[in-house]
Amino acid sequence: MEVVYNGMRRIIREAVNGAYSILLNPQFYDSITLHSSFDYSTTSPPHIADLIYNSNITLFVRVYQSRRRNSRVLGYFKASHPNRLNLNSRRLNRRIEYLVATIIHESIHAVDHAIRDYSFGHKGNHSAGNQNSAPYWIGKLAGELFIGKSPAVARMNAENFIMDIDIEEYALDDIEEDVVDYMEVELLM
Numbered sequence: 001m002e003v004v005y006n007g008m009r010r011i012i013r014e015a016v017n018g019a020y021s022i023l024l025n026p027q028f029y030d031s032i033t034l035h036s037s038f039d040y041s042t043t044s045p046p047h048i049a050d051l052i053y054n055s056n057i058t059l060f061v062r063v064y065q066s067r068r069r070n071s072r073v074l075g076y077f078k079a080s081h082p083n084r085l086n087l088n089s090r091r092l093n094r095r096i097e098y099l100v101a102t103i104i105h106e107s108i109h110a111v112d113h114a115i116r117d118y119s120f121g122h123k124g125n126h127s128a129g130n131q132n133s134a135p136y137w138i139g140k141l142a143g144e145l146f147i148g149k150s151p152a153v154a155r156m157n158a159e160n161f162i163m164d165i166d167i168e169e170y171a172l173d174d175i176e177e178d179v180v181d182y183m184e185v186e187l188l189m
């Protein structure tokens with residue numbers, strides 16, 4: 001899997017580079033493989049690790065500005081544009097590990113979407129109740145590994161993560177409402 005960003009925002013460049021390094025890190029795949037199971041998943045963690053490792057998807061980061069100034073949508077993936085990873089420009093002022101987590105979270109949706117026979121998403125679009133879904137758990141894992149936490153820590157249950165990474169998303173309706181009048185900030189693909 002590859003995540004590409006050709007824009008000028010330094011924070012996104014750094015986060016995409018961070019996500020790239022995570023996707024090359026054997027500890028990332030080992031930690032997923034050793035996880036017991038994911039909620040809302042029809043296949044096993046080792047299989048999901050394999051699917052991510054072997055994915056040949058290229059995702060292009062697209063930055064949009066939500067219509068609502070106080071939008072809490074951090075980013076989203078939409079099946080109609082399976083090669084786009086959308087990030088809200090209003091929510092970029094976060095620690096870089098949180099952005100890495102968001103990028104990996106959305107990347108897991110892209111892999112899930114590309115694999116027709118299995119699914120490993122989450123229920124609803126809020127982090128509450130979804131901590132043990134593949135996108136949230138693996139996104140958090142990426143954030144933990146990025147700041148140098150050991151896989152032993154990262155393997156712990158999501159509730160025990162030292163750093164509570166906020167990777168909330170909201171219901172698609174909210175996102176639609178949000179992006180209906182979005183301002184195209186950067187569109188590079």
Ligand SMILES: [Zn+2]
Nearest residue numbers: 109122135169
């Ligand atoms: Zn999600």
